[in-house]
Amino acid sequence: MREPIHYWLGGWAPPWGIEYVVDAFNAYVLVIVLFVCLLTAIYAKRSIEKEMPHKIVPFYVVFQLLVTGLCGIIVTGDIFNLYVFLEIASLAAYALIAAAGGRSLKASYNYVIMGSIGACFYLLGVGFLYSVTGSLNMHDLSLLLPPLYENKVVQAAFVFFVVGISIKMALFPLHIWQPDAYTYAPSAVSVIIAAAMSKVSIYAFIRVLFSVFTTEFIQIYLPIDTTISWIAAIAIIMGSVIAIMQTNLKRMLAYSSVSQIGYIVLGVGLYSTQWGLYGALIHILNHAITKGCLFMVAGAIIYRTGLRSIKDFEGLGKKMPYTCAAFTLAALSMIGVPPTVGFITKLYLVLASLEAVEYVYVGVILASTLLNLVYFWRVIDRMYFVRKEGEEEGEKEIRKDEAPASMVLPAIILGSLCVIVGLLWLAGAETPLLPIVDQAVNALLGTGVAAP
Amino acid sequence: MTEGLIVSSYIPLFAILCPATAAVLILLSSKRPNVRESWTIIAGILQFSLIASMIPTVLDKKVVQCLLFPQTMFEGIAFGFKVDAFGLIFALTASFLWILVSFYSIGYMRSLKEHAQTRYYFCFAIAIFGAIGVAMSANLLSMYVFFEILTVSTYPLVIHEQSEEAIRAGHKYFAYLLTAGVFLLFAIMMTYYLTGTTDFTNGGIKALAELGSAYKLTLIILFFCFLLGFMKAAWMPFHSWLPTAMIAPTPVSALLHAVAVVKAGVFGIVRIVCYIYGVELMTSLYLGLALACIAGFTMIVANLFAIAQDNLKRRLAYSTINQLSYIILGAALLTQDGVRGAMMHIPFHGFMKITLFLCAGAIMVVTGKKNISEMAGIGKTMPVTMLAFTITAFGMCGIPPAVGFISKWYLCMGSYEAFREISPVMIAFLFVLLIASLLDVVYFFPIIHTAFFKKPEGEAEEVEVKVKEAPLFMLIPLSITAIFSVVFLLDYILGLNVISMYIYELVRVAIVNVNPEWAMP
Numbered sequence: 001m002r003e004p005i006h007y008w009l010g011g012w013a014p015p016w017g018i019e020y021v022v023d024a025f026n027a028y029v030l031v032i033v034l035f036v037c038l039l040t041a042i043y044a045k046r047s048i049e050k051e052m053p054h055k056i057v058p059f060y061v062v063f064q065l066l067v068t069g070l071c072g073i074i075v076t077g078d079i080f081n082l083y084v085f086l087e088i089a090s091l092a093a094y095a096l097i098a099a100a101g102g103r104s105l106k107a108s109y110n111y112v113i114m115g116s117i118g119a120c121f122y123l124l125g126v127g128f129l130y131s132v133t134g135s136l137n138m139h140d141l142s143l144l145l146p147p148l149y150e151n152k153v154v155q156a157a158f159v160f161f162v163v164g165i166s167i168k169m170a171l172f173p174l175h176i177w178q179p180d181a182y183t184y185a186p187s188a189v190s191v192i193i194a195a196a197m198s199k200v201s202i203y204a205f206i207r208v209l210f211s212v213f214t215t216e217f218i219q220i221y222l223p224i225d226t227t228i229s230w231i232a233a234i235a236i237i238m239g240s241v242i243a244i245m246q247t248n249l250k251r252m253l254a255y256s257s258v259s260q261i262g263y264i265v266l267g268v269g270l271y272s273t274q275w276g277l278y279g280a281l282i283h284i285l286n287h288a289i290t291k292g293c294l295f296m297v298a299g300a301i302i303y304r305t306g307l308r309s310i311k312d313f314e315g316l317g318k319k320m321p322y323t324c325a326a327f328t329l330a331a332l333s334m335i336g337v338p339p340t341v342g343f344i345t346k347l348y349l350v351l352a353s354l355e356a357v358e359y360v361y362v363g364v365i366l367a368s369t370l371l372n373l374v375y376f377w378r379v380i381d382r383m384y385f386v387r388k389e390g391e392e393e394g395e396k397e398i399r400k401d402e403a404p405a406s407m408v409l410p411a412i413i414l415g416s417l418c419v420i421v422g423l424l425w426l427a428g429a430e431t432p433l434l435p436i437v438d439q440a441v442n443a444l445l446g447t448g449v450a451a452p
Numbered sequence: 453m454t455e456g457l458i459v460s461s462y463i464p465l466f467a468i469l470c471p472a473t474a475a476v477l478i479l480l481s482s483k484r485p486n487v488r489e490s491w492t493i494i495a496g497i498l499q500f501s502l503i504a505s506m507i508p509t510v511l512d513k514k515v516v517q518c519l520l521f522p523q524t525m526f527e528g529i530a531f532g533f534k535v536d537a538f539g540l541i542f543a544l545t546a547s548f549l550w551i552l553v554s555f556y557s558i559g560y561m562r563s564l565k566e567h568a569q570t571r572y573y574f575c576f577a578i579a580i581f582g583a584i585g586v587a588m589s590a591n592l593l594s595m596y597v598f599f600e601i602l603t604v605s606t607y608p609l610v611i612h613e614q615s616e617e618a619i620r621a622g623h624k625y626f627a628y629l630l631t632a633g634v635f636l637l638f639a640i641m642m643t644y645y646l647t648g649t650t651d652f653t654n655g656g657i658k659a660l661a662e663l664g665s666a667y668k669l670t671l672i673i674l675f676f677c678f679l680l681g682f683m684k685a686a687w688m689p690f691h692s693w694l695p696t697a698m699i700a701p702t703p704v705s706a707l708l709h710a711v712a713v714v715k716a717g718v719f720g721i722v723r724i725v726c727y728i729y730g731v732e733l734m735t736s737l738y739l740g741l742a743l744a745c746i747a748g749f750t751m752i753v754a755n756l757f758a759i760a761q762d763n764l765k766r767r768l769a770y771s772t773i774n775q776l777s778y779i780i781l782g783a784a785l786l787t788q789d790g791v792r793g794a795m796m797h798i799p800f801h802g803f804m805k806i807t808l809f810l811c812a813g814a815i816m817v818v819t820g821k822k823n824i825s826e827m828a829g830i831g832k833t834m835p836v837t838m839l840a841f842t843i844t845a846f847g848m849c850g851i852p853p854a855v856g857f858i859s860k861w862y863l864c865m866g867s868y869e870a871f872r873e874i875s876p877v878m879i880a881f882l883f884v885l886l887i888a889s890l891l892d893v894v895y896f897f898p899i900i901h902t903a904f905f906k907k908p909e910g911e912a913e914e915v916e917v918k919v920k921e922a923p924l925f926m927l928i929p930l931s932i933t934a935i936f937s938v939v940f941l942l943d944y945i946l947g948l949n950v951i952s953m954y955i956y957e958l959v960r961v962a963i964v965n966v967n968p969e970w971a972m973p
Binding site (some may be wrong): 332335337338339343344346347350351354355362366367369370373377381384385386387425426427428429434 | 520521523524525526531596597600601604608611614619622626630631634635637638641642644645
């Protein structure tokens with residue numbers, strides 16, 4: 001077990017100066033996020049050239065700003081600094097979403113309003129904590145707070161944190177900004193905000209819950225674990241049910257994200273069991289690669305054919321075989337077919353729910369499998385099996401017409417990772433993956449002062 | 453499977469990699485049909501020889517083990533293969549029949565000029581990969597992985613026709629089998645949560661039996677979750693996916709829906725009964741009786757349904773539902789001969805039912821007829837096919853010269869034993885067995901009668917009928933399976949011990965594994 005890496009900004013020692021800390025949990029999320037960002041950057045080139053040819057330079061500038069913000073949120077050990085980076089990332093995201101023009105302006109505007117409310121809530125939480133402790137450093141706070149746990153200001157701050165970040169990560173029912181934003185954003189932007197940015201919000205959520213506050217606080221003073229588990233369970237079901245009703249692929253994926261965020265939060269809510277946080281942390285990786293792949297495919301289809309509606313996808317399996325293969329792998333992972341990564345999450349969450357003797361959650365997770373099946377299989381059916389109306393068997397050869405390699409390859413990489421990582425998890429193979437999750441979970445639960 | 457000697461070997465891994473490799477090669481050579489088909493055949497032969505090479509070791513009361521990942525992320529669960537006698541029986545059956553059906557597929561698919569043949573062969577190979585994986589898995593979790601692969605890979609085969617009806621059938625197929633998968637997953641996780649292991653253990657998992665009376669209800673519910681999880685066994689009332697899936701090409705119905713998929717289901721049930729719960733626990737919870745009731749109900753009702761079907765493949769599908777319940781009933785009797793009959797019926801029913809399906813496919817290719825009522829006089833045009841059909845149909849009813857007689861004999865013996873040893877109620881199942889066999893006769897004999905003794909409509913005079921058989925690619929495989937189902941019986945009765953001795957020996961070893969007290973000859 002390695003010691004965390006500390007960096008004092010400007011040489012000012014904490015708790016006065018801003019401190020950057022990287023422990024197992026940060027490192028894990030950081031690698032995931034940066035990997036997705038890298039693939040997105042490769043993917044973005046052709047996609048942006050076509051979608052917004054006049055805004056290529058601004059796109060890359062703002063894109064870098066977004067990545068900066070995301071990394072900043074992850075590495076910082078200072079809750080106010082986290083707010084700053086949260087705003088940097090969010091503002092960059094607002095701009096990127098709006099860059100598509102048209103309906104995305106309204107989506108972005110909604111996101112601005114909701115996002116700002118979330119950020120304000122978060123800031124209020126920070127302010128409250130500062131007013132009672134006089135510190136902003138996470139480690140310092142975790143030492144100063146325990147005697148003040150009964151203080152109503154601290155408890156209010158906690159609630160502000162939870163609600164604020166829940167808006168940012170689009171936890172049902174605070175998700176209303178999210179489907180529009182994901183749907184109307186440029187393809188590359190959808191990928192990064194769905195796969196990377198939502199993960200970062202969840203990171204902040206878990207960080208505040210367990211590193212600033214502690215399991216003791218959640219257990220004794222403000223027992224919200226049952227509440228958030230129930231909300232998560234509802235999110236899982238509602239997200240899937242609404243996704244079934246969608247006809248637009250990207251919108252369907254957006255609602256599927258609502259449901260998947262529910263998985264992670266359910267894992268967090270079951271933190272007191274042996275498996276809960278494992279499930280949450282593992283699903284952070286799983287969802288990043290799976291959803292990243294799905295949004296890349298959606299973008300590639302739009303790039304090549306301009307199709308957004310699922311019902312027009314007939315014959316795509318022949319036209320864009322590699323893209324559709326990547327989609328199939330990721331969709332199977334979403335459904336949770338072994339040996340993909342989605343299956344692993346399902347195992348962990350089922351075990352956690354069994355241990356918590358909450359059969360409702362078991363039912364929810366398993367029912368969600370079937371709901372996922374319904375809406376993902378509909379797409380696969382269209383791509384491969386359903387014939388266009390009035391078209392007879394083999395009437396005309398469909399010519400192969402793939403999206404550019406720089407767009408297809410990242411999708412295929414993520415798609416195959418769904419299976420490879422799934423096997424690695426399942427096998428408990430000697431990769432750094434399991435030990436680092438192990439270390440992160442122990443650090444989060446063990447002392448509650450992991451970060452610093 | 454923990455007791456006894458364990459032989460570590462990579463043979464199971466190689467065996468299972470055969471179809472997986474073949475699948476990749478098939479995709480790569482999609483432009484050259486002859487190369488593509490030869491991959492399937494080569495993989496099939498290689499796989500069968502690899503699996504057969506494990507027979508001597510297993511007969512030596514050893515277990516061939518190949519743990520790919522000895523320590524998975526769940527403590528106490530290894531991911532890998534352990535081949536015991538029972539698993540080997542299923543693996544041998546599935547892999548041998550795969551070779552024959554591959555030849556048959558070539559004839560069938562090319563005669564009908566089917567589309568998307570690469571996809572067909574690819575999915576077929578993956579499905580076999582799943583089926584063999586199920587047969588050789590060391591524990592429930594490994595088995596579940598292959599189980600789901602089997603389910604997903606057969607979907608494109610079921611909807612091969614891609615008509616609206618086919619896709620609807622596919623959706624039904626998925627709705628049943630993946631829902632079942634959800635129940636199975638729950639049951640597996642629950643088992644793991646209760647005992648900390650999911651290994652198939654001779655005589656049942658001890659920790660499960662030692663849970664005590666407080667867990668009685670949990671164990672009963674858990675068992676029914678397992679049962680729901682094995683909906684692939686098509687027990688009633690969760691059977692209707694099987695007749696619907698008959699819209700698939702005939703080789704698919706033959707291998708997957710008579711051997712691989714449905715047998716994976718009954719295989720799972722026998723595994724649960726004998727290797728997870730164990731005979732004693734099953735008896736003390738009265739689960740054997742409950743399971744036997746389900747099986748008995750299915751046998752009778754499925755046969756009544758079968759009588760009403762005019763489509764030959766659908767009638768065969770209902771016959772499959774019925775025969776699968778023979779296997780379930782055998783296991784549920786929890787007696788030596790019952791379990792023996794169940795285990796024997798897995799390969800024997802496989803050989804017989806596949807012959808029947810292959811005959812149905814041959815008839816369709818040659819004459820285009822699907823319904824029994826149109827088949828008048830077909831015995832004269834396709835004598836070899838109909839002879840094979842007749843012999844194996846006899847076998848299905850438990851009449852020699854086909855081998856169905858033996859497994860039915862043991863099942864009847866088993867229910868008589870259950871009557872003596874367990875409870876007088878069990879005698880009822882002897883009658884259920886006999887009635888079901890009688891009903892088998894009721895729906896199989898009209899087919900034979902129509903084929904041989906009825907004249908086609910509109911043919912007033914005796915016309916010299918020309919013999920017109922299916923292509924040799926199809927005719928030979930179905931003759932081989934028919935011959936095998938006769939040879940198995942002759943072997944046994946005359947004591948020739950040519951080939952089927954292995955099956956009987958394997959079953960003997962498997963039975964001793966289930967309960968050491970059953971070691972008598």
